[in-house]
Amino acid sequence: xxxxxxxxxxxxxxxxxxxxxxxxxxxxxxxxxxxxxxxxxxxxxxxxxxxxxxxxxxxxxxxxxxxxxxxxxxxxxxxxxxxxxxxxxxxxxxxxxxxxxxxxxxxxxxxxxxxxxxxxxxxxxxxxxxxxxxxxxxxxxxxxxxxxxxxxxxxxxxxxxxxxxxxxxxxxxxxxxxxxxxxxxxxxxxxxxxxxxxxxxxxxxxxxxxxxxxxxxxxxxxxxxxxxxxxxxxxxxxxxxxxxxxxxxxxxxxxxxxxxxxxxxxxxxxxxxxxxxxxxxxxxxxxxxxxxxxxxxxxxxxxxxxxxxxxxxxxxxxxxxxxx
Numbered sequence: 001x002x003x004x005x006x007x008x009x010x011x012x013x014x015x016x017x018x019x020x021x022x023x024x025x026x027x028x029x030x031x032x033x034x035x036x037x038x039x040x041x042x043x044x045x046x047x048x049x050x051x052x053x054x055x056x057x058x059x060x061x062x063x064x065x066x067x068x069x070x071x072x073x074x075x076x077x078x079x080x081x082x083x084x085x086x087x088x089x090x091x092x093x094x095x096x097x098x099x100x101x102x103x104x105x106x107x108x109x110x111x112x113x114x115x116x117x118x119x120x121x122x123x124x125x126x127x128x129x130x131x132x133x134x135x136x137x138x139x140x141x142x143x144x145x146x147x148x149x150x151x152x153x154x155x156x157x158x159x160x161x162x163x164x165x166x167x168x169x170x171x172x173x174x175x176x177x178x179x180x181x182x183x184x185x186x187x188x189x190x191x192x193x194x195x196x197x198x199x200x201x202x203x204x205x206x207x208x209x210x211x212x213x214x215x216x217x218x219x220x221x222x223x224x225x226x227x228x229x230x231x232x233x234x235x236x237x238x239x240x241x242x243x244x245x246x247x248x249x250x251x252x253x254x255x256x257x258x259x260x261x262x263x264x265x266x267x268x269x270x271x272x273x274x275x276x277x278x279x280x281x282x283x284x285x286x287x288x289x290x291x292x293x294x295x296x297x298x299x300x301x302x303x304x305x306x307x308x309x310x311x312x313x314x315x316x317x318x319x320x321x322x323x324x
Contacts, residue, residue, distance in 0.1 A: 003240045005030035010070055012061060012108060013080035014054075015042030017188050018181070021232035022078060027053050029236070036061060036070040036081070046188050062103055067111035077112045078121040078235060079105070086196050087150050087216070087284055094153030101157035109164055113172040120174055121239045122165040124247065126182045126288060127155040136253040138291040139180070139246075150282050166245040175244035179235055182251030182290045186228035186310060187317035198258065199225065199314065203265050207318060212276035217283035219259035219275065224289045226251050227305040237299035251290030252303050268311045 009026050013019040014035030019042065026033045033054040035047065038061065044051060059066040061081045071077060083100040090097055105122065112120050129137050130145030142162075147155025165176035185199040196204070198216075205213045226234075234250040242248055256264075262275050295301050 002029045004236070006032065007075045008032045008034070008073060010034045010036060010074040010077045011080060012036045012070075012077070012104075013042065013082060015039055015044065015047055015056070016080060017046075017186070017190070018184055018228045018231055018235075019080045020046035020188060021186070021229045022080065022235060023047060023054060024050050025229075025232050025236055034070065034074070036066075041190065061107055062100075064107045064111065067107040068114065071108075071111040071115035071117060074112070074115065074117050076119045076121075076239065077108065077117050078123070078239060079108045080123050081108060082123065084154075086198075086201065087282065090154055091150040091282070097153035098157045101154060102160060105157070105161035105164060109168050109176070113168055113174045117174055119177065119239060119244075120165075120168075121177045121179060121235060122161055123235070124158045124162050124178055124180045125155065126180055126249070126251070126290065127151040128159040128162070128180065129155075129285075129288075131285060133285075134291075135255075135287040136289040136291040137249070139249060139294060142180070142247060148285050150284050162247055169245040177239050177242050177244060178247040179238050180247055180249045181226065181231045181234070182249065182288065183223050183225050184228045184231050185225045185314070187313045188228065189314070191318065198223070199261070199265070199311070202262060203269070203311070203314060203318060206265055206269055206271050206273060207315075209273075211273035213262070213273045214276050214278055215258060215262060216278055216281035217258065218279055219262070219277040220257055221283040221285065222255040222257045222287045222289070223261075223285075224251050224253065224255055225261075225307055225310070226303055227310045230303040230305055233304075234295065234299070234301045237301050238295070240299075242298045246294070248294045248298065249290040249292055250295060250301070252292060253289045255287060255289045256307065264308060265311060268308065268315050
C-alpha cells in the first residue's frame with residue numbers, strides 16, 4: 001500500500017501541462033483524485049487516460065467561493081494553479097503576473113486551511129532566484145536579492161507565496177510544502193508563440209520550416225530541462241516525505257546551452273536550418289541549474305527521462321497533433 005492509497009487529493013491546475021502528469025501519477029498510486037481547472041489553458045484531452053477515474057471540476061479559482069467548494073473533504077491539496085507564460089509575456093505584464101499568481105496562492109491556502117486539509121503543496125518556481133545566483137543554485141539563494149528582471153512580477157508573486165506558506169504552517173493546522181521546479185518540458189506543453197517556453201518555441205519554428213530559426217539571446221545561456229512527468233513524480237515525493245515550510249528545488253544540475261539545445265532539436269527532428277541568435281532580445285538567466293542536495297536527502301529523487309528521449313516524445317506529439 002502506498003502513501004497515497006485511498007487519500008482524497010485535490011490537484012488545482014490538474015488539466016494543465018504538469019498537472020495532468022501529476023493526476024495520472026496519483027491515480028496510479030491509488031489516490032482518489034479531484035482536478036480543479038478552469039480549462040483556459042488546461043484540457044480534458046490531457047487527462048484522457050484517467051478521465052473516468054477522477055472527478056473533474058471546471059471552476060474559477062480566482063473566485064474564493066469556488067476554492068472553498070473544491071477543498072471540502074480533501075486530505076491533501078497540490079496547488080499547481082498559476083498563470084504561467086513565456087519570457088515575452090512575462091517581461092511586459094509584470095502587474096498581471098504578480099496579481100494573478102498572488103490571488104491563486106492566497107485563495108487556495110486560505111480555503112484549504114479552513115477546510116481542515118492536512119498537507120498542502122505550494123508550487124513555487126526557480127524564477128524566484130536572483131540573476132546572479134550561484135550555479136548549481138541552492139535554496140538559500142532565494143533569501144537574497146530580487147528575482148531575475150524579465151520574470152520579476154511572476155518571481156516575486158511566487159516568493160511571497162512561499163512566505164505565506166511558512167506563515168500558514170506556523171499559525172494554522174496545516175503543513176505546507178514548498179517546491180521550486182526548474183524548467184519543465186514535455187509533449188503536453190504549449191506550442192503557441194505568445195506564451196510558449198523555449199523548447200516548444202524552437203521546435204515549432206524548426207518543424208514549420210523557418211530558416212534561419214530566430215532564437216532569443218546569444219545562445220550561450222544555459223538551462224536544465226526536466227521532463228514534466230519527472231517533475232510530477234518529484235512533487236509527489238516531496239509532498240509525502242519533505243518537511244513543511246522548507247523550500248526545495250525540483251530538478252537536476254545537468255546544464256545545456258541553448259545553442260546545444262537547438263542542435264539536439266535539429267538532430268531529433270531530422271531538420272537542418274541555420275540558427276539566428278537575436279542578441280537584441282534578453283538571455284534571461286545566464287545559467288540555471290538546481291542544487292538538489294535537499295531533494296535527494298528527503299526523497300531520493302533522480303530524474304528518469306533524458307533530454308533527447310523527451311524531445312523525441314515532443315516531436316512525435318507535435319506531428320500527431322498536426323496530422324489529427
